[in-house]
Structures are given as C-alpha cells and as structure tokens.
Amino acid sequence: MPCTVSNLFRHHARRAGLVGLKPHPLRHTFGTRLGEAGYDAYEIRKLMGHSSIPTTQIYVHPRAMRLREAVEAVSSGRGHSADTRKTGTGD
Numbered sequence: 001m002p003c004t005v006s007n008l009f010r011h012h013a014r015r016a017g018l019v020g021l022k023p024h025p026l027r028h029t030f031g032t033r034l035g036e037a038g039y040d041a042y043e044i045r046k047l048m049g050h051s052s053i054p055t056t057q058i059y060v061h062p063r064a065m066r067l068r069e070a071v072e073a074v075s076s077g078r079g080h081s082a083d084t085r086k087t088g089t090g091d
Contacts, residue, residue, distance in 0.1 A: 031059030036066060 006023055013021040027048065034044045045056040072078075 028059050028061060031056065032061045032063075035060040035062060 009023045010021070013019075031044055031048060034047065039047075041053050041056055041060075044060060045053055048056060048059060050056045
C-alpha cells in the first residue's frame with residue numbers, strides 16, 4: 001500500500017479510535033469554519049486551492065443561527081454600513 005496522506009490520515013484516525021474518519025469531510029469543516037470566522041469567498045477559495053468560487057461554495061455551509069444573526073444585524077442597524085441612497089438624481 002503506497003504511503004499517501006490519505007492512508008496516513010486513516011491509519012492515525014484508526015489508532016485514535018476514529019474508525020471510518022476520512023480526510024475529505026474535514027474540507028467541509030475547514031471551509032465552513034473559515035466562513036464563520038468572517039473570511040470572504042475569495043480568501044477561502046485561495047486557502048482551499050480552488051479555481052472558482054462555485055467550487056468553494058460546495059464546501060462552506062453556514063449554520064442557520066449564523067444566517068439569522070446576519071438578518072437581525074441588518075434589521076437592527078448593526079450590519080455593514082452602506083449608503084444605498086441614489087446620488088446625482090437631483091432629489
């Protein structure tokens with residue numbers, strides 16, 4: 001059996017009592033945690049080695065509570081401040 005990172009990972013996971021744990025699902029955890037820590041899609045894409053944002057989106061899973069907090073932040077005025085008023089219209 002060739003000595004690959006995946007094989008080493010499975011070997012050590014088994015030794016730690018984590019039978020069946022594979023490295024790929026941890027990519028989802030990594031992407032999700034980066035998103036929850038406030039890193040944007042471009043930063044996550046670069047860190048995960050993806051060539052496109054749509055690929056990165058597969059690996060980032062925002063929690064429902066985090067989405068609710070985002071909506072509450074905007075509705076209470078705590079969200080990012082952006083002036084959405086039109087300018088130069090003479091109003």
